[in-house]
Amino acid sequence: MAAREPRRTREVGKWQWLGLSLAVALYFGGVTLEYIWRYPYVVQDDARQHVVFLQRLVDAGLFANDWIAEYFTTVAPIGYKVLYGVVAKLGIAPLELAKVLPLVLSLVTTVYLFGVCNQLLPVSLTGFLASLILNQQLWLNDDLVSATPRAFIYPIFVAFLYYLLRQSLLPCLVTIVLQGLFFPQLVLVQFGVLLLRLWRWSDQPSQRWGMRLGWLARLGWQWSESKADYRFAFWGLLTAGLVLLPYALTVTKFGGAITAEQMRMMPEYGLQGRNEYFGVSGWQFWLLGNSGVRVPVFPSIILAGCALPLLRRSQWPLMATVSEQVKILGQVLLASLILYGAAHLLLLKLHFPSRYTYHTLRIILAIAAAIVLTVLLDAGWRWLRYKQRIQSRLTRRDRGVLTLSALLTAVVIVVPALPFLFLRFQGWVIGEAPSLYQYLAAQPQSTLVASLDPEASNLPAFTQRSTLVGREFALSHHPIYYQQFQQRVIDLIHAQYSLDSSVLSRFVEQYDVDFFLIGQSAFTPAYLNQDWLIHSSFQDLVRQVAQQLEQGSQPLLLQTIPKCQVAASEKLILLDAVCVQQF
Structure with missing residues (x-):
């Protein structure tokens, strides 16, 4: 026992x-x-x-x-x-x-x-x-x-x-x-x-198999x-x-993965690209x-x-x-x-x-x-224990070593456990436009929003409604998927910054867009300096539009804001696409 x-x-x-x-x-x-x-x-x-x-x-x-x-x-x-x-x-x-x-x-x-x-x-x-x-x-x-x-x-x-x-x-x-x-x-x-x-x-030869x-x-x-x-x-x-x-x-309808040769030719995989790989x-x-x-x-x-x-x-x-x-x-x-x-x-x-x-x-x-x-x-x-056996008291140096060890142990355990620290590394996205989310969530399930704003990536999560494009979804790993995604972005850029009403109207009809979501700074050159736009296969178009904005261009979509705005937040404006089309 x-x-x-x-x-x-x-x-x-x-x-x-x-x-x-x-x-x-x-x-x-x-x-x-x-x-x-x-x-x-x-x-x-x-x-x-x-x-x-x-x-x-x-x-x-x-x-x-x-x-x-x-x-x-x-x-x-x-x-x-x-x-x-x-x-x-x-x-x-x-x-x-x-x-x-x-x-x-x-x-x-x-x-x-x-x-x-x-x-x-x-x-x-x-x-x-x-x-x-x-x-x-x-x-x-x-x-x-x-x-x-x-x-x-x-x-x-x-x-x-x-x-x-x-x-x-x-x-x-x-x-x-x-x-x-x-x-x-x-x-x-x-x-x-x-x-x-x-x-x-x-170090010893095999006793059983004898196979080398x-x-x-x-x-x-x-x-x-x-x-x-x-x-x-x-x-x-x-x-x-x-x-x-x-x-x-x-074999899915999105085909196989992109090849290494294709990757090397795409800015998306270059330095500061959305899927940075080469160039570092x-x-x-x-x-x-x-x-x-x-x-x-x-x-x-x-x-x-x-x-x-x-x-x-x-x-x-x-x-x-x-x-x-x-x-x-x-x-x-x-x-x-x-x-x-x-x-x-x-x-x-x-x-x-x-x-x-x-x-x-x-x-x-x-x-x-x-x-x-x-x-x-x-x-x-x-x-x-050895020190305690050979001497009744620890020396000052010994006590210093023990104190330092205790402090290091506390740092190792306590610091990573501080909430304000570890929560920062977890990548939580907090929605900052509740009224806008509520408005879109009340729309029909088939609602589609077109936006180049970073907030577009949050709309499916917070509104349960579809977005035409979004940085979070700009993955170029499968060419069939990305070619259509890329074309959507190109068409949206043309429409959002066009001076021609027919371009804007055709875009709304082609994609059956219900709303445009634009940032308050959407018509400034700096707005287009987003990694998934400026380091992309269509970067020439992005630079061209940014240059036009620098020269004072006033896109038609900007002019529709007073009449077609249906919801807004501190940084965002939601425009009714039908209203925009009729403007």
Whole structure:
């Protein structure tokens, strides 16, 4: 009975640490929910693309015959649409689900992450530290809170690591299926990890298989001696192939992705373009943006994970208890970098390269940092006990070291948890024209608004009405979609700044526009200096119009404002298109 008591005590302690880990996620999620529930009009930046148009699952009449809505719902992953559709049938609208879903995903991620750490280093503090560090990363960025497909990466991928470490084949395969249904690019990383586990590094020749990898043998690489590794790789390949096959075979009306040659010719992918990729400096290209590995730098405590390879060679006692399975972190890193390189070579067939490193680096560095910090804390505790044994009192220098360590710990924990700080990084868009939103929401569902103003990107979210164009929707990844989108923008520019009434009238008839939404500064040259306009394939037209405005041009639409204005806010004016046409 006495022998079982320490184990029971350890179990109780583990649940307490898990509770603290969940409390971290609850804190960040709770503060975020309290913040967004203050505002009647609020939406996450990227949710304007991926969530808003799923409102059609609640009311099929919304966004009918909407080219933009059709595009974003078509390219959305299957599982993502099914989840929102099922919940919508239960009476919860997608935009409402998107507000609470991040907290749920964060809690699931925390539980699995705690389990992963418990298998790598059976010290509950490690699980807590990893959960703290990863939750800081998740809630100080806009991925999780967007409730878009990439928000599902974290719980699914961490669950994959958990079941792989436990050698649970069926649950591991389920995570591959789920990843394929929500974020298919990461399936390639998962299979890459399973494939890399077929090899191991050793100074000793293989005792069982005797099979070598040719020139890699000089580096100490050998085939794995574990039959489980081959079983996981085989079934993982089969599962990954089946889940990715529909994406490879399905051809939508928007066609295939843009080619690298086309990208290089388009200002949209150039310096300061809407989808900036080329033209940046070398270090920016490889470290930042869509082309870079995007190593997390804030909160900076996560970078402590980079010290794990060095720490493994140390003689500190706790390092001896770190499982050999910790090599899985290196396998994830290597698989991610291989896919990152492949995405560069096959641009844009595997989408942007950063997709393969951005998320996985946060996961493995959080785990590695937790192990490093646990080992350092253990070493510090042993040093403190040693000092107390050999001397009755700590020296002033020792007390200074302890004080500094305590302050650094407080900064690491407290500063990222300050609401005014982490909420700024989450990308929430607050509506600033409620009266205008209410007016448009009262119009028929078929209402279409034409606008070059940044506010156009918010209209589908806040009014449930379609917009002809908008910066948020100016994605040029699929030529068929973007060609029509681009033509709409060109036609709108011609109409909005034309001196010819027939041009304006034809535009209204062609697109069946109901309203024009213009900014108070819409007829000044600076207004056109928006990145998605000035760095675009139609930039010559934009510059030409800006030059005309500088010369004092008075477009016809400007003259219709006194008669055709139907609603307004501090910065915006809404014009009735029929009135404009008749002016």
